[in-house]
Each structure stands twice: as structure tokens, then as C-alpha cells.
Amino acid sequence: MVSTKRTLAEKVWDEHVVVRGEGEGSSRNPDLIYIDLHLVHEVTSPQAFDGLRLAGRPLRRPDLTIATEDHNVPTVDIDKPIADPVSRTQVETLRRNCEEFGVRLHPMGDLDQGIVHVVGPQLGLTQPGMTVVCGDSHTSTHGAFGALAMGIGTSEVEHVMATQTLSLRPFKTMAINVDGELQPGVTSKDVVLAVIAKIGTGGGQGYVLEYRGSAIRQMSMEARMTVCNMSIEAGARAGMIAPDEITYEFIKGRPHAPQGADWDAAVEAWDQLKTDEGATFDQEVYIDANTLTPFVTWGTNPGQGAPLGDSVPDPTQMVDESERLAAEKALTYMGLTAGTPLREIAVDTVFVGSCTNGRIEDLRAVADVLKGRKVAEGVRMLVVPGSMRVRAQAEEEGLGEIFTAAGAEWRQAGCSMCLGMNPDQLSPGERSASTSNRNFEGRQGKGGRTHLVSPLVAAATAVRGTLSAPADLD
Ligand SMILES: CC(C)[C@H](C(=O)O)[C@@H](O)C(=O)O
Numbered sequence: 001m002v003s004t005k006r007t008l009a010e011k012v013w014d015e016h017v018v019v020r021g022e023g024e025g026s027s028r029n030p031d032l033i034y035i036d037l038h039l040v041h042e043v044t045s046p047q048a049f050d051g052l053r054l055a056g057r058p059l060r061r062p063d064l065t066i067a068t069e070d071h072n073v074p075t076v077d078i079d080k081p082i083a084d085p086v087s088r089t090q091v092e093t094l095r096r097n098c099e100e101f102g103v104r105l106h107p108m109g110d111l112d113q114g115i116v117h118v119v120g121p122q123l124g125l126t127q128p129g130m131t132v133v134c135g136d137s138h139t140s141t142h143g144a145f146g147a148l149a150m151g152i153g154t155s156e157v158e159h160v161m162a163t164q165t166l167s168l169r170p171f172k173t174m175a176i177n178v179d180g181e182l183q184p185g186v187t188s189k190d191v192v193l194a195v196i197a198k199i200g201t202g203g204g205q206g207y208v209l210e211y212r213g214s215a216i217r218q219m220s221m222e223a224r225m226t227v228c229n230m231s232i233e234a235g236a237r238a239g240m241i242a243p244d245e246i247t248y249e250f251i252k253g254r255p256h257a258p259q260g261a262d263w264d265a266a267v268e269a270w271d272q273l274k275t276d277e278g279a280t281f282d283q284e285v286y287i288d289a290n291t292l293t294p295f296v297t298w299g300t301n302p303g304q305g306a307p308l309g310d311s312v313p314d315p316t317q318m319v320d321e322s323e324r325l326a327a328e329k330a331l332t333y334m335g336l337t338a339g340t341p342l343r344e345i346a347v348d349t350v351f352v353g354s355c356t357n358g359r360i361e362d363l364r365a366v367a368d369v370l371k372g373r374k375v376a377e378g379v380r381m382l383v384v385p386g387s388m389r390v391r392a393q394a395e396e397e398g399l400g401e402i403f404t405a406a407g408a409e410w411r412q413a414g415c416s417m418c419l420g421m422n423p424d425q426l427s428p429g430e431r432s433a434s435t436s437n438r439n440f441e442g443r444q445g446k447g448g449r450t451h452l453v454s455p456l457v458a459a460a461t462a463v464r465g466t467l468s469a470p471a472d473l474d
């Protein structure tokens, strides 16, 4: 007998099937899935809009589509024209397209402008049980609300624009059980870096991950978003967390949250989403939260990480050949020697921001460490809010002053140094501690060397000048 017990991901999927694909098992055709929310930014939308225009089609549901400018925007002098011609064209094209197709756009300077994955939740647009897509791999962030949120390619962006549906193959399910309690100074970023180091950058391929367990339940929505954000770095199609009181508390009262009787009905429906007792996952992974310590990467993919107390690993000790070769190549690029304690690695730049760690809670954590302290001599520190609303709130709480007094640059909202598509970049050979999600070669600028860290580690590193945790400060 087929079990009727379903996981969170399966429930959301089932709710959105417009047409079920024929066949069974691995030969089953894709299902046609309805999409509740389509987020748009300047990088992956131009060709999709062109396609619509060529086909003479309107946008099917402008009311379920929202755009913001994030990747190509500068984070200083935002009242001046964008200097780089490619970036300027991208942003101007988005503005023209949104105007022509009737898409709500939050442009530079607007209070709701910012990184697309910060803006959706902030407006209360991202809600439990929804299907959310965006032409962006870190769409997985929205899974923190119990939404099935997936990054899609430009041709799929056009398909969603035209039909509000997507043809998708069913996925496998993986439970990531994180039980126990995180020690002080250990954050959700450390959890997800440890998860990726454990299952590998390909470990999640074909799966939707569901993060479960007591450590996840205790996390704030900001922290849960950090975890789900990086699901894609394990190769997963999406990452999800079942909604609970913490989720509802976050959504309640936001501009697009249901109100009055609709709110009560919504919460009742959202409460049904959690994975049924006895439902089975295709795979289960266990992480002990009690034993986790701050985690940093030493290599050039997010799976090449280790506890901060460790040393740069020695590739010759690695049994797996492809792992060894990858580590050797990474250490050469990173300019690191096996055996060097990670704490002794000196950085030139510290970047706090991105859709992984650019929310208010992240900025508060950084300000807590920086208060009354100074950024080390010779170190450049950028603090970049994920959205203009985050910036405004940080200003209101006096965080901006703390950053500036410590000697950090307190910027306007955008993807910034998370990737080299705007003026905030590393120069060749420059080394950073970064709260973002990717440490690929050249990610933050050609020849730049990236260590992925939590906001707490970023702040302590800025003060000491070498990879550090707040506990290392006097
Ligand atoms: C530019 C965009 C398509 C890309 C993505 O898909 O994730 C970017 O946001 C990234 O983080 O690498």
C-alpha cells in the first residue's frame, strides 16, 4: 500500500499541480506546477521579457510578479548615473521592461529596493505553502517560510511570465536533522557550512532538503533564511523549514500578510503543512548542534570548510583522489599552505552583507562585536544592508554609527561584494572574510580570495585582522 503520509515539500507540490505528468517512477513526465510568486531582477530577466515581446504575449500575472534592482547597483553615490555601461544598461532595461509589462519595480533609492531575497520576505510576499521562483539560484532562501522556492533559468523565467506555471520533474526528499543546542557564538551560518562540508557540494542534487530538529526550531526567521539560502550550495533544488509560531510572528503585520479573518484562515492552513508523523524521506542526515563551532572555508567551493580552530588541511592526507586534487588546486589559488592554523590567516577585506547575511539580525550581531572597537589597521570593512529598509532600521537602532565609528564603510543596499557585477570588488590576490555564500575563484573580483564566514566571525576578523571569533577578542 502506498503511504499517504507526506512531507512538507510533497504537500506544497501536490497543492500546485495543474496537470500531472503521465507515467510512473523514473519515467514519469514532468508535472505542470502553478507559481504563486515570481521575483525578478536585472540580470536574468532581459531575454525573458524580449521573448514575451517577440511572441506578442502579455505578462500573465503582473500582480504575482515583483522586481528589484540588486546585482548591478553601486552601493555609494546611488543618486548619480551608474558609471559602468553594462550595469547601467541592465538596470535601465529592467526599468523599461517593468514599465512596458506592468511589473511593480523597486528601483535604487526606493525603501523597498534591495536584494530580491531580502525584499520578498520583508514585504510579507513570501508565505508558507507557496511556490516561489526567481531567475536566481538563491531563491532557496524563501524556503525558510515553508515555501517551495526554486531558482530557475532565463527560459523558465519567460515561461512563468507567459503562463504563471512551470513544467517540473518531481524531486527526492532529504531530511537534515539538526538536534541539540548551538553554543554561544555559533550561528545558523556555521550550521549550513557544516551541512555542506558533510554532504558535499553535490550531495543535495535532485533533492529538496527539509531542515528539521530542535536547533532549527529555535532559530529566528533571519537565521532560517541563512540556512535555506545555502541549500543550493549543496546542489539541492530547494531547502525548506516547516512554518511555526516564529514564522507567523515574522509575517504578521507585513504589507502583504493576510489580515483579520484571512489571517486566521491562513494560519490554520499553514499549520497543516508540516511533514506528517511517519512520512519517509529518501535520505536522512544528522548533525549534532551541541558540538558545532564557528566554521570557515579555506577553499574555493562552499564545501571546503572546517572549524575555525582547525588548520588548513593537508591534501596529501586525503584518500579520495578528486577531493585531493580539488584541495591542491584550491590551496594554490587561495595562496595557503597546509598546516597553517586558520586563525593565523590575515585578511585585507571584510564583507558583511548579501542575501545570506545582510538582514537586520546579522547587522545587530556585527554591531555588538564592533561596538567600542576598531577595525584593524590596513583592513577594509564593508557593511552592506540587504535592503534599504534594513538600512533604515539599522540607522534607527544606531547601528550605522557603530559601523562608522569602528572604521567600517556603511553602504547602501545591493548584492555588492557578494559577486563581481558591481564596483565593490576584490583586486587580484586580495583576501576577504565574507558573510556571502560563494567562494568560487574570482567570485568577488578577478583573482580575489574568499573565506566564507558568519557575521560574528566577520566582525571579530575585522578587529583582529586574522580569521577570528568574538571569543578571541579581549
Ligand atoms: C546573477 C545570478 C543569476 C546569480 C544566481 O543565480 O545565483 C547570482 O545571484 C549568484 O549569486 O551567483
Ligand code: SF4
Binding pocket: 070, 071, 115, 116, 136, 138, 354, 355, 356, 414, 415, 418, 419, 436, 437
Ligand atoms: S547577494 Fe549574492 S547570492 Fe544573493 S542574489 Fe545577490 S549575488 Fe546572488
